Amino acid sequence: MSIQEQYRSRAKELLREGTVKMVIGYGAGTTPLRRRPIFITSPDDADRLVLDAACRTNLAGYLLREGLLADQKSVAVFLTPDGVRTINILAAESQLATEQVIVLGFQIDGENARQLEGTRVADFSGIIAERKKKRKEQPSHEVARKLEQMTSVERFSFWEGEFSRCIKCYACRAACPMCWCRRCVVDNNQPQWVNTSSHTLGNLEWNLVRAFHLAGRCVECGNCSEACPVNIPLHLLNRRMTEEVLTAFDYYPGADEHQEPVLASFRKDDPETFIL
Amino acid sequence: MTKILYANDLTACFSLWRKEGMRVLGPVSKAKTSGFGEVQDAHELDLNLVLTARTLKELFFPRTEPMFSYSIGKQKIETGEFLPSENACIIFGARPCDAAGMAIDDELFNWDYRDEYWFRRRDRSVIITIACKESDDFCMCTSLGLAPDSAKGSDVLLRPLASGNGWRVEELTPKGGKALQPIASLLKEGSEAAAPTAEVPLLFDLEACTTWLADPENFESHFWKEISERCIGCGTCTYLCPTCHCFDIQDEGDTYEGIRRKNWDSCSFQLFTMHTSGHNPRATQSARWRQRIMHKFNYFSDKFSVNSCTGCGRCTRECPVDMGVRETLQAISTLQK
């Protein structure tokens, strides 16, 4: 049985038994190469589920849809290990209870989707611990490395060019499972800390603030860069933040559901080489 | 016999226009995205694109635009204007769907008052459109009553030659004719055949859709929630739409001085209709998606007798979750059957 078939029958079973009220997964898209998020509530519809290497979107954010989890019933979601980390962070930040989440875990290896064992987020702690180790050893992104070698003037120009394209559609925010604020800071106009205009200054402010707000919370799922209609390499900013919290505080976002937010906690011996 | 512009002459053509004080803009690809930008040389253009990612409307309705500056003194308030210049501008290589969008928005911007920012730019610009010989999976102009060679909104229409060497030139407006004068020497008489235009399949029955939408019974239909369940509420579809025109007025600055700006806004945003009280009449994303569809295919056409969609397909093409006008209208036509 193909992995897709296995997961379809698992989804069917979960729905039929009433274990979950909904399965959030992937379905066929407008074109053969596209996948789209779908929401299955009846076992008969489970055959619409698709699972293959084209399933890239992190679906975790859909769990926060207003009212979805309010009835205490469970929902099953197709999640990669990074998706599971997302759930951990959302739980750590009290946005959902992990008891309500059934994980349909998978991983994309090249051209194939591979099944991951486990039902609850806690079942994936081993895989996540492994990923932390790998992340530590992983070299910076190629573009990031190039950037680090530039002078600050060149780096500023690079980002000025990238941010100048931003149209402030906030697709990055809408696509990000971590952007669940009831009111985004940019939507607070008393005072208006972040300029809402999409001139380069306003765009720079917006993108810096977003990256900062994601420090220690980003699982590097790539939803933001994928969503950006003008292809700003937002992931570079978020990856840099992840590398910073990893090296400075040995902090891997989403390690478990009890992890304290990196910026709401501290150690007395945190590094401070840059402080005069 | 008709006039032909050969691709080889394009750069020369551009310098002739520039000599007349006209700027030349056209489709360019830069940093993994594409849009309209100023060019000096024909090689800078990316004419192979089916459609630029960003639309023509940005040239007339920029995403952020200063309207006036102000400075508040103790005794008086001073203001300064930011009206766009009237320097002429050639837009070379627009697509018919984008050009049609500008004509549709002309109605809007000249409705209860004449929007100087829009019309100064419209009046100074000449849109030279190239008919499409190729389309992609998302194109749907035909379903909206347009075609890959529609003339709507264009001043000049170019039809690609079958040889690929140039274009047959069709002058559509006096403004277009005037723009062709400086390059008259480069327009050769000829009878070379044009390449066939792209075949864009009909995807839905527009009339059936508008009828369904016009029925008040359907306003509260379950359909809206189902069709938009995955919508994440970003502004991509609206910001990349050639006709979406909503904007917000923002004062930017400090206590003494600042600039009043006109910024794009989107009905997809929760904040778009949020009241100061905290009440939001369009509280759900499905209500916001319904608004977008209703506005395009019901309210707008009620007022201006034209739907505010040209079938460019960008809403689907660029949607992070694979939604768009296409899926919704297709689904509505199915409901009707």
Add this chain to the structure above:
Amino acid sequence: MAKIGVFVCHCGENIAAKVDCTKLVAAMESHPGVAIAHEYKYFCSEPGQESIKKAVTGHGLTGVIVAACSPRMHEATFRTACAEAGLNPYLCEIANIREQCSWVHSDGEQATRKAIEITRSLVEKVKRNNELQPIEVPVTRRALVIGGGIAGIQAALDIANAGGDVVLVEREASLGGHMAQLSETFPTLDCSQCIMTPRMVEAARHPKIRLLTYSEIEKVEGFIGNFNVTVRQKARYVDMNLCTGCGECIIKCPAKKISGEFDCGLANRTAIYTPFAQAVPNKPVIDSGHCIYFKNGKCKACQRVCPTGAINFDMEDELVELEIGAIVVATGFQVQNTALYGEYGYGRYPDVLTGLQFERLASASGPTGGKIQRPSDGKEPETIVFIQCAGSRDPSKGIPYCSKICCMYTAKHAMLYHHKNHDGNSRIFYMDIRAAGKGYDEFTRRAIEEDGAGYVRGRVSKLWQENGKLMVRGADTLLGRPVEVAADMVVLATAMVPQSDSKELGKTLGIGYDEYGFFNEAHLKLRPVETATAGIFLAGACQSPKDIPDSVAQASACASKVLALFSREKLEREPVIAQNNEATCSGCWGCVLACPYNAIEKKDLTDRAGNLIRRVASVNAGLCQGCGTCVTFCRSNSIDLAGFTEKQIFAEVMGL
């Protein structure tokens, strides 16, 4: 519409000599929202303040800026003046153009320009200031004293004698703490128990003191003046009301070979026991860990002999809820775990003792009746080696600090030994002799000069047993040669360390502690008995190593702080506190984690039917100290800080 008054003070020549005050006034006069701008020689003077008050009422000012010295100097003065004129004091801000402008810049023109910018930015801030009302909180006039050693007893008695109610909580079965274990005390050599016991009795009998022994702090909630404390009274299995303290049960108890804590393991006790003869309350407790009945369900010998039927094996822990206004923490110290010093043979050789064990040997009420005898064979030692700094001042053992009391008690030990054994030899290995204190240096000199204590400056490197002797090898650094002493007994001046669970108590109380577990004072020099948490005070060795006089002094200081608090009807606090916007709060609890004061609570938002909608953060105004850490954490800008709101700071920066 804002009507701001700007008052530019010359401060004599202090400001006016550098800053062109007339120019500053002119600049402010033309600034939007400024109704008037005046200059004057000394605005802090009586006529200066009067002129501000007159302007406030005369012009109906909505805000006041005094451009003068540092707000740390006269903010209170000018705010009071504004309040007297009917303007909410928090609508007054100070532009610091003296300490941070005229005094530090040489160029008058530049200083003037800077003064204008400073003042302007504060005008922008004050336009957005809100009227704030001081927060009033009632005061419960009952103090909780944690720890029944000398510090806790002293604090409790001082408070009670002044009329305050006290709850004195001691976790052992008796009051007394470490001081009750000591033999004699330096530098006067009076008997510790002789001076301690009357205090213990006084505390126990005091009508204003409620004594809870064998009890521990379970939970602390609330804030200054209004703490809610839960105390766990551990089951004693002896009914305190019925027990007469006759001691029959102790005599009959068959479990007799339990190492006694009070005698530091030098003597045994029974399973039902009083910690020591003079215990207060002098009523026994059953150690359920060693009691034969609790172990195998049979015995009850004590119950059978008890004439009043006071023994109750079914007793359970009780939780006592207390309303408390102030807390004195006096939990003391413990002696460092000697296992750290394997090289000194503690635990391996029975005649290697800690200082505290030596106290028990020397004590008239101790296991030997005050005779200095070797635990191994009961012989009187002919030579004793004392090793100072056995733990203290040794970063490699994790204790870089000085335990402060060891120099003195070692001198005392040597003295006591020589007094009891005139032919004895003492050798004291020391690093320095630290004898600062009234009569202290005289005391150590006396030990050396009159009693013949033999001081050797140097460290001990090795200790081993040979032919029934404890061989001690060390260095005499003054003579520059190694020394080897054959001793009969070795006494280690072990370090004073915090109670092993002090960090947990610190967390329960919400007070800070250092890396060792000593509690942090609010300011080492200026607020040594207060903690950073208002209403919680520190006495004795729980804050740092201390001797008896220091502990008692600090305890009395605590009492005066508590009494000062109790002398007030209500407490007024600066209203600079955080406030949360419940409409935008998403309940992520980052603020809850970040708050140093546990001042942010989780609040249920419910609909009219009482159904939970969601949970949001809610600031407890009594606990919040106004640091604003939560504000910066809050990504959605939901939480804000009165007096330093986002709007105010934004305007201040944009006004620069």
Add this chain to the structure above:
Amino acid sequence: MSEPFEPKIVAFVCTYCTYAGADLAGTSRLKYPPNVRIVRLPCTGRISPMFILKAFQKGADGVLVSGCHPGDCHFDHGNYHARRRWTAFNALLQFTGVPEERVKFSWISAAEGIKFAELIESITEEIRTAGPFEQYHKLIAETGSAASV
């Protein structure tokens, strides 16, 4: 001749340590360049990264953020939280090309009037040498000019 470049520096400081340190510099009559403008906050914990961006928007060429030494925070651990934020934000600023000399962080106690004066002296000099923060100034200027298309 044009006027020599005088950098604009904005300092965000906590009231208990660095503000008091700056006062001490004053009462000690130490001299330092007049380029710095101080914004007083209760604690470094209250200093948001947004403040830094707004200071730049107001044309600052440099920003200083300063508070109590670790362990000395009046609010027990506001500065420890601040330090983590700065670590992340500083990395972000540098990654986006805000030069290291434009944003400085320091611990200055109430007793360190001299350190305050010397630090202001040295960062003013450093920024004077680096020149105006032109790249940022350009972005500010753009907000005041008409859209280019």
